[in-house]
Structure formats: structure tokens, C-alpha cells
Amino acid sequence: MAENKRIDEATGTETVGHEWDGIEELDTPMPRWWLLTLYGTIIFAIVYTILFPAWPMLNRASAGVLGWSSQKQLAQEMQADAARKAPIRLAIARTPVEKLADDPTLLHAAEEGGRAAFRVNCIQCHGTGAAGSKGYPNLNDDDWLWGGDIRTIHQTILHGIRQPGDPATRMSQMPAFGRDGILKPAEIQDVVSFVRVISHQEGQSASARRGAALFANNCAACHGPEGKGGRQFGAPNLTDAIWLYGGDRDTITQTVTNARYGVMPAWSGRLDPITIEMLAAYIHSLGGGEATPAAPVIAAIGASNARP
Numbered sequence: 001m002a003e004n005k006r007i008d009e010a011t012g013t014e015t016v017g018h019e020w021d022g023i024e025e026l027d028t029p030m031p032r033w034w035l036l037t038l039y040g041t042i043i044f045a046i047v048y049t050i051l052f053p054a055w056p057m058l059n060r061a062s063a064g065v066l067g068w069s070s071q072k073q074l075a076q077e078m079q080a081d082a083a084r085k086a087p088i089r090l091a092i093a094r095t096p097v098e099k100l101a102d103d104p105t106l107l108h109a110a111e112e113g114g115r116a117a118f119r120v121n122c123i124q125c126h127g128t129g130a131a132g133s134k135g136y137p138n139l140n141d142d143d144w145l146w147g148g149d150i151r152t153i154h155q156t157i158l159h160g161i162r163q164p165g166d167p168a169t170r171m172s173q174m175p176a177f178g179r180d181g182i183l184k185p186a187e188i189q190d191v192v193s194f195v196r197v198i199s200h201q202e203g204q205s206a207s208a209r210r211g212a213a214l215f216a217n218n219c220a221a222c223h224g225p226e227g228k229g230g231r232q233f234g235a236p237n238l239t240d241a242i243w244l245y246g247g248d249r250d251t252i253t254q255t256v257t258n259a260r261y262g263v264m265p266a267w268s269g270r271l272d273p274i275t276i277e278m279l280a281a282y283i284h285s286l287g288g289g290e291a292t293p294a295a296p297v298i299a300a301i302g303a304s305n306a307r308p
Contacts (some may be wrong), residue, residue, distance in 0.1 A: 051299035089113075089274050096156045097277050098292040107281060114282025117275050121267070129284055135245055135262055142288035143242040145234045146170055149292040154280035160266030161234075169266055177218065178257030187214055192252045198227045198239050198248060 004017040005027075012028045055062040060157070063069075065166060087107045087146060092100070100107045108256040125136040132138035140260030142148065146156060156170060163169040183191065187210075196202040216225065222235035229237035236244065245251055245260060267276055283289070 005152065018155075021167060032139055074077065092277055093274050097280050098149070098151045100150070100277075110281035111285045112282075113275070114278035115279070117271070117279050118282055122279070123272065125264075130283070138242070139283050140287045141242060142290070143237065143240060144288070144290070145229075145231065145236055147231050148284075148288055148290040150280055150284040150289060150293050153283050153289070154277060157263070157276050157279050157283075158268045161264040162261065163263065163266035166266045166268070170234060172222075174222070174235075174255075174259040175218075176257065176259040179259075183214065183218065183256070187211075188253060188256050191215055191219070191256055192249055195227065195238050195252055196247070196249065199241065200239075201247060212232045 001189045004019075005015055007014055007028055008024070011026060013028055015024045016027045018025065049062075051065070051066045051068075052064040053061045054064065088106070091103075091106055092110050092113075095106060100110055118126075122130075124130050126139055127136075130139040137145075144152075146152060150219070155168075159166050159168040159170065162172075175182055177191075178185065178188050190207045190211035191214050192211070193202065193205055193207035194209075194215050197204060197208040197211075202208065215223075215227070219227075222230050222233040223238055224230055224235075227238035229235045241247070243251075244262075245255060267279075271279070273286070
């Protein structure tokens, strides 16, 4: 096409040498600013690949002469954040958990730290809003198995519920009245009827009256003569409408027959003491927290909730 090139008379620009239906294309040079930009980006790319990690190799990428990496940058930022939080964490560490409320600023910082820790460690069972689910306590209500003051909650988080290998864990065991042959199936149904009467789900019946005697002989030692529970045993209040596993007849029958044996992990070996204290503060703030007793309570006290 070289022999077809010519200079366009109107513009003074050489054509590219081809035409379609009489239409020719001018070989207009690229603007200088565009060429300079292109050359600049090429130079930048070469310098960048020398300074920073860029070229993929068999097991890693080239390190770059500056030695920078996103991992190092993250580590530096985390160290800076830890340094920023160090004074408040030290103040929390020096403050007994039941005394956090004496300093509203410190308490707020502990609750916010506990909120973050809860989202990482606790939502898998208790849910993002701490409302729980079947078998996992709702931490927003005021119904507690072992006690709901901040010191008690802290103890439960620290040592868990039925945590193997932790001698300070909260421990209780409801008998499996059916599986172990303590009560016959008909007697279990009578007990279920009585429980549903005192929880205002059924009216009085002959079955419930028989169940009252069975309850007094087999259940009142832990749940109390009126079924209002006993925190020293982790025994739930059976007279309200809050149930951990469910309050329908089939579920209560299953509970009385085979018992429940829920486990909460002890976090003492998983989280540092300051984080555990902040978790206790956050959970106590959710709405069901109770005042700390004036004197130490010598009883098994701890995690939230409700019904078997």
C-alpha cells in the first residue's frame, strides 16, 4: 500500500494508503500528550515491579527491593491499634468486673470490646442479636439458669457449663427419668401435664393432679415445690413462658424421658482475661443483667437462660 500513499491536500497529512468506496484514512500522528502518558505508564509499571512484589514464581512472588508486603502492613497497623487500646485494656484488667459500672467511660469501652468479641466467638450459638435458638440461651431476657449479675456471667464465660477438664465449670445433671427407668411412660405424661399446667399451657386434669405428686417426689428437689427453679442447681423456672428447648408436650416429654446435657465451652483457655471481662460486660448490658449481690454467693451461678 506504500505506493498508494499520498499527501491529503486539505490537511497536508499523509494517507495510510488504502480506501473504501473512495473514502481514505489519514495517518494522523497520536497527540504528544497521549504518547507521553503511555511512556510514563510503561516506566511506572517497570519501577513498580522492581520496588514491590509483582512477578509470580513457583512458590511465591518476587519480594521487591523495598521489602513491602500487605502482611507486614497489617501487622504494623494491628500493633499500632494495640498500642492505642493498651491504656484502656490495662484499666479494665485492673478493675474487678463488678466494679466496671463505677466508671461509665470504662464500662462503655468494655461493652464495646465485648460486642466485637461476641461477634467473633459467640454468634455461632447465640446468634448475631444474642437471641439464641433451640438449645442455646437467649441472652437478652431476664431468665437465667445460674444467675444474671455481671460477676456470675463472668464466671460462666470463664469456666463454661459442663466443660470437661475444668474443675470450676458449672455442673448439673437432670436425671433421664424414662431412659433410666425411674418413671414409667404414663407417669412421665402425668408429670408433663403438671408442668404444662403450672406454665399456664393447659387446664387442670386428673393427669396433672397425679403429676403433681410425682413432681413433688422427683423434681421439686431441684425445681422447687412450685417449679420456679433453683439457681444453685441450674434448674430452670418451669412456670414462665421461656423455654430453652421448647414447651410443647412432645418436647417436654423428650426432656423428662432423656434429659438434656447442654455444654458451653470454658473460654479461659481460648480468650485472654481482659476479653472475657469485656464479654461479661457486654452480655450483662443486653437487657437481662441483674445487680451484683452485696455479698458473694456460694452457689453454682452463671450462664443465661431458661427452660429444659
